Amino acid sequence: MTDTPPPRPPADPAFRERVTTSFAKQGLMETLGASLSAVEPGAVTIALVPGAAVTQQHGFVHAGAVSAIADSAAGYSALTLMPPGAGVLTVEFKINLLAPAAGDRIVARGRVVKAGRTLTLAQADVFAEANGAERLVAVLSATMMTIEGREGVAD
Amino acid sequence: MTDTPPPRPPADPAFRERVTTSFAKQGLMETLGASLSAVEPGAVTIALVPGAAVTQQHGFVHAGAVSAIADSAAGYSALTLMPPGAGVLTVEFKINLLAPAAGDRIVARGRVVKAGRTLTLAQADVFAEANGAERLVAVLSATMMTIEGREGVAD
């Protein structure tokens, strides 16, 4: 979206370590075999290798697994721009599934569209890589909330 | 929604076995430790026990895991009303997360709002059970598609 202004600079110089440490605490990401591929200010990428552990009934990657990495990619994109000590929670997201998710790797690229004081809009595009090409399989838009001063909810 | 007309009768008398068999093929459900609690015409319930394997960074059940069981509950609700041989795919869903998902058990109750020939709208309410009480933690609305005559996409 070339018309969108660039995201504001990160509020926390330690954004990369912060996302990495938080990601390591997401038990679900380990369970799904997902990994953090890139962490930039306002943009985070998470990837998943399809396998029997994440399928739906036809053998494709389950919409829930696609949603999980897309939601995490969007949420961590938002977190990179939040003040130190704040935590991120997903308020809502919508995902459109455009094609069956299958191939060598499923990659969710999250980015901040608009960062506000309380709410941030982030989107993620999800691609399936197969035979060296990639295909858009899903798009997600999410409202993320900055949580401050709530015990147990940091990063 | 008392104003909604009741869902039409199931097209397939074997709807219960059909859902059970299809659910068993969803590798993700086994990975998440989710189980099928109830299968009725136009209504399916799926439950999950919170644990380290499904958490996000603050220790709550990850929005992706909540979405996974809510999407499956909604999708199988739709499948109960589809003609024999047809398959169900999720076109899109939106989920609002109302409270952290934590407790003894997370239960997603799906139901068909309107079943059409090609598209079905299904919703799911997700509850967290703790200390004998339950609390609404998420609501999902999804568009499901009836797929006919595509190889590999049945049930």
Add this chain to the structure above:
Amino acid sequence: MTDTPPPRPPADPAFRERVTTSFAKQGLMETLGASLSAVEPGAVTIALVPGAAVTQQHGFVHAGAVSAIADSAAGYSALTLMPPGAGVLTVEFKINLLAPAAGDRIVARGRVVKAGRTLTLAQADVFAEANGAERLVAVLSATMMTIEGREGVAD
């Protein structure tokens, strides 16, 4: 949704007048010929009479007009439970359009699903009345925000 706890009592005893006065300021509602049918704590109904002024290209009521009354019904449902002086703004909504909106009257019934301090989830069901019967034509789910202390944003 019989499992949903009842909405909390209204914070403002003057909720009915408050909604009525605010509704009268919505120029769009007058433009669309929409009217306020019912205002209860956590539940507001808005109706519209189909006509040439609100159509899309096939002669049905435009999805934008359906959305407008559904969004207002959901937003005012939320407002009935907000503290005096607070204003309501829509953060996001999703609408599924189930059948062409046509008939004698289009009625959007909004209700609060969960009222929080900052964010409220509200839903609206939209019905088309024709020949004495009504048919569900759309369902909307919306995140509403309580705005306090911002000049010009009350009610």
Add this chain to the structure above:
Amino acid sequence: MTDTPPPRPPADPAFRERVTTSFAKQGLMETLGASLSAVEPGAVTIALVPGAAVTQQHGFVHAGAVSAIADSAAGYSALTLMPPGAGVLTVEFKINLLAPAAGDRIVARGRVVKAGRTLTLAQADVFAEANGAERLVAVLSATMMTIEGREGVAD
């Protein structure tokens, strides 16, 4: 979204006239004072001048009016790629409202993300123009359906 492949070429060489003629039948667009700004294959822009006829209670452009032009922009983007004789209907959309819609002009830029045989995903970004600058105020994602052979539903 630089990763998205370009939309397929339009199926109907008369796409521009088709959209223009259909738009002229949308009574709601005339009622809102909206106009068609650009029609390209897979991309349509619609604009609105804010005024008392389209406000919500705080004087901003109503979310319903923003949604109406965004939905039409998305839907007509999809229509440019549909076969002659087919009609377009909105299945669902979600809109995130990022900032109050106010200014000299509100512009909704729709584009096709993926065109399928039955369903098309289209998005629209909505900008508010004021003092020569523009600001992103809303983003919409919509599922559009190609309708063939249904009387009264063409274009």
